Amino acid sequence: MPFYFHWFHWIERSAFSVWLRESPSALAFPNVLFLHTLAMGFVAGTNAAVDFRLLGFAPGMRLAPMEKFFPLMWAAFWVMVVTGLMLLAAYPTKAFTNPVWYAKFVFIALALVNTRLIEKRIFRDPDVDVQPVPGRWKLLAGTSLVFWAGSITAGKLLAHTYLRLFSY
Amino acid sequence: MQPLLNGLQAWLESTRLSYFMIHSDFAWPICECLHFLGLTLLIGTVGLFDLRMLGLAKGLSLKAMHRLIGWGVLGFVINMITGSMFFAAIPYQYIYNGAFQAKMVCMLLLGTNVLIFYLTMRKKVEVLGPEDAAPFGAKVIAATSLCLWIAVICFGRAEAFFKP
Numbered sequence: 064m065p066f067y068f069h070w071f072h073w074i075e076r077s078a079f080s081v082w083l084r085e086s087p088s089a090l091a092f093p094n095v096l097f098l099h100t101l102a103m104g105f106v107a108g109t110n111a112a113v114d115f116r117l118l119g120f121a122p123g124m125r126l127a128p129m130e131k132f133f134p135l136m137w138a139a140f141w142v143m144v145v146t147g148l149m150l151l152a153a154y155p156t157k158a159f160t161n162p163v164w165y166a167k168f169v170f171i172a173l174a175l176v177n178t179r180l181i182e183k184r185i186f187r188d189p190d191v192d193v194q195p196v197p198g199r200w201k202l203l204a205g206t207s208l209v210f211w212a213g214s215i216t217a218g219k220l221l222a223h224t225y226l227r228l229f230s231y
Numbered sequence: 232m233q234p235l236l237n238g239l240q241a242w243l244e245s246t247r248l249s250y251f252m253i254h255s256d257f258a259w260p261i262c263e264c265l266h267f268l269g270l271t272l273l274i275g276t277v278g279l280f281d282l283r284m285l286g287l288a289k290g291l292s293l294k295a296m297h298r299l300i301g302w303g304v305l306g307f308v309i310n311m312i313t314g315s316m317f318f319a320a321i322p323y324q325y326i327y328n329g330a331f332q333a334k335m336v337c338m339l340l341l342g343t344n345v346l347i348f349y350l351t352m353r354k355k356v357e358v359l360g361p362e363d364a365a366p367f368g369a370k371v372i373a374a375t376s377l378c379l380w381i382a383v384i385c386f387g388r389a390e391a392f393f394k395p
Binding site for chain 2: 123
């Protein structure tokens, strides 16, 4: 047994992990999954709306005020991180032994960098509402759509691709 | 009602679609991925439109923003198709499932809400400038829409935990 399985075992045996998995309370696992999904919708959805605008849909809509959605988007992002860590605490072996989990992690990292670039390069630009939208901005919008869709797809596939549920 | 539901269940279970959904290794996971991508399109377009009507992100013209709703409609169509495929595959998992029933009630209310919006508010909202506040009625419709979509996601997640 690889040494890190002892760590997974320690997490799986913790009261918090057991509560998340086994509590009949709807506040445990189902609620964490619900919040993770809702936050995912707001984060990826807000990004998608900005991306669609950059790609030329809804051209009459000004880009600059869209930044006002970002505080909500980042709040949802942190909800996603916290609930994601809780899902990880519930089933560490299931996640860390599945290659798809690492793919999801890479997609999210890329999507995150992409979103920060859109914030800094596009929304900080004094000519943010310039028409037509520059090609390099459209490229960022395209990669953003791919990375966020990749994160969602990989995340959803975790339920179907895991190789091992527990360390023992 | 009961014989009708039994008949529907028996018929769906006999379809090739049901067989395909249950026995294919890829059909169910792919439909789930599409269902979640559709959900995201809906929140990103309809959800943000609702938030703008509620007063967040002033500076965005609702008329111009409405051009994005087409993506939300696409998301809705994807989710209707994939959702129907789940339902056809294992109807007993859904027919007697309280969470699924609640989700369907929310969807009916959402449909009514959309209808009320387009019948009473569309013209009033279209003429608004980018900085204008939406009328009170539009705000009520927007808040109702947001709450119901969040409930749909909640019940959608809950229905998978129901074992008939």
